Amino acid sequence: MIPRLSLLKCSVPTLSRALSYPQVPLTSPLPDLKIPLRTDNASQSWNIEDSKFPPTTVTCLENGLRVASQEAFGQSGIVGVLVDAGSRYEVTYTSGLSHILQRMAFNGTAKYPTRDSVLATLDPIGGMPNCQRARDVLIYMVSSLSHGLPQAMDVLAEAVWRPALAQEQLDAEKTGVGFELDEIYNGPNSEALLEEMIHQASYPLNTLGLPNICPKENIDNINRGELLTYLSSHFDPSRMVLAGVNVDHGQFLELAKQYFVEADTSWKGVAKRQIDGSISQYSAADVKIKREGPPVVGPNPFPELIHVAIAMESCSYLDPDFFPYAVLNMYMGGGGSFSAGGPGKGMYTHLYQGVLTQHHWVYWAMAQNHAYKDSGIFCLLGSAHPSRARDLTQVLCQQFHHMTGVPNDVALSRAKEQLKSAMMMNLESKAVVFEDIGRQLLGQDFKMSPEELCEKIDTVTSSDVQRVGQRLMESSPAFAALGDLSEVPSRTDLETALFKNKGVLRSKKKLFTFGQS
CATH class of the missing domain: 3.30.830.10 (Metalloenzyme, LuxS/M16 peptidase-like)
Incomplete structure (x- = not known):
């Protein structure tokens, strides 16, 4: 089909119109440019003309949880929890717990028993859950459209406080870890393994040198009881930061009090272990x-x-x-x-x-x-x-x-x-x-x-x-x-x-x- 000439003329701006646009240097703002608004329901306490970056608002709740938010542009936002946990605290546990916990995050909770139910809840608000780990932190996060903040906070709180840790899910993730280890140890990309090795050489058998990648021989030894003990010991509000980007701080704070103060947990009644407070000992090997x-x-x-x-x-x-x-x-x-x-x-x-x-x-x-x-x-x-x-x-x-x-x-x-x-x-x-x-x-x-x-x-x-x-x-x-x-x-x-x-x-x-x- 040959397009009509009139349509082609309308779809391409004329050269004279392009040349008539003011020639503005890249170092100067465009003339008559309207300041973009973040969202219709956002508080306009921050003005783009006041500072290059919006300030971060921080409130500490009575249980020690730090709640922080920062405004941004767009129709989507992110909320999440960072926990002072990770492989460096696994000295009295089977190494690899954090690796398993990261893979099991958002796979099922008391309210949402399967990952499919979690995703079905987040789908109407364009939500996507994610969990990341490092040697010194576990990160749970949910990104969604800004108007879906209450639903995102509900799912986030469920994942942090009430993970199901069902045996069927645990067995499936153990199998997944086995395949992941095969890729890490035998795949062409060796940077992750080399980073793991140099940490173990720098801090042998202590803190930052403890395995961040679950050792293959430990996979079968990790059980639900040890996972709950680890969560009971480390998942305390005083060891957490609840952060949000492109959210209204007032609403965010109210939801934090609703979901993160005196919350029921999956590890209620599980005995705690003393947290390893050792200072990292660099000892080259x-x-x-x-x-x-x-x-x-x-x-x-x-x-x-x-x-x-x-x-x-x-x-x-x-x-x-x-x-x-x-x-x-x-x-x-x-x-x-x-x-x-x-x-x-x-x-x-x-x-x-x-x-x-x-x-x-x-x-x-x-x-x-x-x-x-x-x-x-x-x-x-x-x-x-x-x-x-x-x-x-x-x-x-x-x-x-x-x-x-x-x-x-x-x-x-x-x-x-x-x-x-x-x-x-x-x-x-x-x-x-x-x-x-x-x-x-x-x-x-x-x-x-x-x-x-x-x-x-x-x-x-x-x-x-x-x-x-x-x-x-x-x-x-x-x-x-x-x-x-x-x-x-x-x-x-x-x-x-x-x-x-x-x-x-x-x-x-x-x-x-x-x-x-």
Whole structure:
């Protein structure tokens, strides 16, 4: 069918009309632009002209629960609970409880016995439940249209306080964990496993080093009774933050009192255990897992790689040096030898210029800074062919030494701007804003605004970055390796390279026997 010419003319603006639009620089606001309203029923206490970001309102209830909300634009919102729990508190439990709890979240409650009933309740308000875990937090959240806040809060409270934990569901999730472990240990993406290994090497058998991924041998040992004991001990309002984004704080507070004060729980009458209040003990060790050959074999197999990670103790997110470490992390950067994002992606970071462009055999190199309430680690990770394991380890050691020197001023300025840009871009997501509010209140009991965070980043100097780089070298290295371990250097060689030879590994001695052909 050929479209009528008149319709085509109406659908495309004329060139003269496009040229008549005022030419406004990107640094100036558009003329006569109306300020968008968040929702029809939203309180208009915040004016976009007053501040770049809306304030976060926090109210502490009599049971210790902190209720926090922040306004935003759009017709949808997010509510959720962050719990001071996670794998770091599992020292007296079977490791892997948090992993199982995360998978069972929203799968059934006292009021909504199946996941289908949970989803059916949320469907009319466009709702979607989600649960995430980390070593130091469990996060339950529900996103929905703003007018569906009461229903979202009802489902959220059911998931937090009254999970069914039915044996049939538990057995199904145990099976699911088994499949998940097969993918983690045998799949082509090894970053999650390498991160798990370097934490276990940094904090062996304590707090942050306890398994965040359920060990395969523990799956059958986890039972409903232990799950309820864990919930009874850790799921207390004083260890929680209830956060909402794009919600009216007054309504949110009333619903919080209705659903989160004197609530009935699935663990009523279950005895509590003393919560592990241990401080993380950084104690560098080695964790190595032998895995030979490509994990997937086919017409286009993945390359055979050795994955290496070296970590040094950095600092907690409460330490003033947290911001210099964040800048240093962005300064080092990294990435893969091939970027699907196109040319120029990450090309100005030091690991890209100093490693990936200088050593063609390096498949991937990355810097990571993991910060927690009482400790932290700064890691350099890399991948290469197993025959290059020693070379890869040496390159990473040399990068630790590079961080003790004076950073390039242009690269440092770029890193600071990239860090602020990445933070601001992430904060455009309601889910990120929600987690940022909850984590800050849970960790430090107050909320820093994006403007304050940017100011902290701007105050970081070249000497600060050099100082924290030198501070890293005051600790022993934690070491993790995954793959064919035949060419992986020993701990003695690693420490000698880091502390005596400026990152250079001593030559591997080869013994020859006279008379051999």
